[in-house]
Amino acid sequence: MNYQFDLFFIANGLWPLLKGLVVTLELTVAANIIGLTLGFVIALLVMNPNPILRWPFTLFIEFFRCTPALVQIVWFFYCIPIIFDVYIDALTMGILAIGLNLAAFNAEAYRAAIQGVQSNQYDATVALGLSPFQRTVYVVLPQAFRSALPVLVANGIGAFQQTALVAIVALQDLMYMGKILATDTYRPIEVFTVIALIYFAISFPISQLVEYIERRRKAENS
Amino acid sequence: MELDFSVIFDYKAALLFGLLLTLKLTAICVVLGCALGFLVAIARSSKNKILYGVSTVYVALFRGTPVLIQLFWMFFCLPLVLGIELSNLTCGVIALTLYMAAITSETFRASFSFVSKEQHDAGIALGLTYRVHTLYVLLPQAMLRAAPTLLSNCTSLFKESALVSAVGMADLMFVSQNISNRTGHPVELLTAAAVIYFVIAFPITRAVTALERKILHTMAI
Numbered sequence: 272m273n274y275q276f277d278l279f280f281i282a283n284g285l286w287p288l289l290k291g292l293v294v295t296l297e298l299t300v301a302a303n304i305i306g307l308t309l310g311f312v313i314a315l316l317v318m319n320p321n322p323i324l325r326w327p328f329t330l331f332i333e334f335f336r337c338t339p340a341l342v343q344i345v346w347f348f349y350c351i352p353i354i355f356d357v358y359i360d361a362l363t364m365g366i367l368a369i370g371l372n373l374a375a376f377n378a379e380a381y382r383a384a385i386q387g388v389q390s391n392q393y394d395a396t397v398a399l400g401l402s403p404f405q406r407t408v409y410v411v412l413p414q415a416f417r418s419a420l421p422v423l424v425a426n427g428i429g430a431f432q433q434t435a436l437v438a439i440v441a442l443q444d445l446m447y448m449g450k451i452l453a454t455d456t457y458r459p460i461e462v463f464t465v466i467a468l469i470y471f472a473i474s475f476p477i478s479q480l481v482e483y484i485e486r487r488r489k490a491e492n493s
Numbered sequence: 494m495e496l497d498f499s500v501i502f503d504y505k506a507a508l509l510f511g512l513l514l515t516l517k518l519t520a521i522c523v524v525l526g527c528a529l530g531f532l533v534a535i536a537r538s539s540k541n542k543i544l545y546g547v548s549t550v551y552v553a554l555f556r557g558t559p560v561l562i563q564l565f566w567m568f569f570c571l572p573l574v575l576g577i578e579l580s581n582l583t584c585g586v587i588a589l590t591l592y593m594a595a596i597t598s599e600t601f602r603a604s605f606s607f608v609s610k611e612q613h614d615a616g617i618a619l620g621l622t623y624r625v626h627t628l629y630v631l632l633p634q635a636m637l638r639a640a641p642t643l644l645s646n647c648t649s650l651f652k653e654s655a656l657v658s659a660v661g662m663a664d665l666m667f668v669s670q671n672i673s674n675r676t677g678h679p680v681e682l683l684t685a686a687a688v689i690y691f692v693i694a695f696p697i698t699r700a701v702t703a704l705e706r707k708i709l710h711t712m713a714i
Contacts (some may be wrong), residue, residue, distance in 0.1 A: 337648070337694035338687045339655035340665060347689060348681035435559035439659050446561060459569035463562060471557040478557065 305370030310377025526593025
């Protein structure tokens with residue numbers, strides 16, 4: 272291999288990469304806020320006995336889970352402005368696309384967790400005279416959130432990795448900045464390796480945390 | 494806004510061509526990825542420190558980075574590192590296979606823990622060699638147990654394969670984006686692409702649920 276490694280180019284391009292990383296993190300945090308809140312609401316709607324409420328959201332979940340995230344993002348960027356005749360800035364659009372995708376995956380996680388809430392808990396809320404709203408927010412949500420947490424965090428990391436896709440629609444995230452830097456400097460190996468390591472350095476500790484939580488739970492239960 | 498969905502039928506040959514590449518890529522990488530994933534899973538449960546270390550780092554790296562950057566790395570860096578020309582298809586297959594192997598190795602590893610310790614002892618008592626034990630005792634049971642998750646990994650791979658459009662491979666996503674740019678009908682063509690992906694992935698996810706029920710309840714394992 273006749274390739275001289277030269278990390279000087281990375282040091283030179285550090286500032287744009289940092290700016291890109293900030294965009295990536297903004298996207299991740301905002302998408303996770305949407306995913307965690309909307310996901311719970313959708314899970315409740317999907318479990319609703321009323322088919323008019325249930326069907327559209329079941330379809331929503333299945334559609335987001337069964338099509339590539341890239342197709343969803345490109346679709347949002349090209350089609351939403353045409354169909355709804357609105358202009359939305361790129362960052363908001365990226366947040367919307369990734370957030371809705373995450374909401375669909377989180378809704379499934381919440382649904383499984385809500386089904387796991389024991390029926391005697393429901394009986395207790397009736398006995399205590401709690402309203403359906405109180406029951407949902409104070410009894411079901413905390414328990415469902417707790418048991419869904421490992422999956423929710425794993426999905427959150429997934430969303431963090433998905434944010435790299437917005438580079439394809441020219442939103443200036445870490446991936447996009449890296450692509451530009453690699454092309455400008457003709458140093459793909461250094462740049463792409465460093466970017467991969469940045470993504471890794473963020474997602475790996477969080478995924479280890481999830482495994483730790485799961486291990487501790489298993490130990491608690493046994 | 495006026496939508497004209499007839500444009501999809503005008504370009505159906507091109508879309509079909511793209512779909513075929515998507516399916517071909519998925520099929521090749523599913524087979525190679527599952528085989529490699531099984532080997533990696535074995536390496537990760539090995540007592541050999543080097544095997545364990547290398548396979549663990551590999552899985553962590555490929556699960557901890559976006560698939561897009563893995564793909565870019567294989568396209569732009571691997572030919573430089575190896576010093577040889579690699580075709581687009583080769584790079585795509587390498588990238589997606591390595592990704593698939595990383596996620597399936599985790600699936601296999603989880604399924605190994607369901608193959609009980611007694612089976613291992615029985616293998617030793619019967620005087621089975623390591624290779625025979627792995628191939629005829631461990632693999633079939635692990636496969637059965639892992640089948641639902643493996644199938645859903647296949648759907649993930651099928652969806653991730655759309656990323657190769659970003660490096661200019663003419664898959665379904667690339668073709669539909671190209672046609673939509675040329676004809677100015679993004680809504681029709683991108684929706685069509687989404688629906689095609691959905692029509693293929695959705696039945697597989699249903700099959701996963703059915704398989705889970707069948708394996709968990711009927712076979713009681």
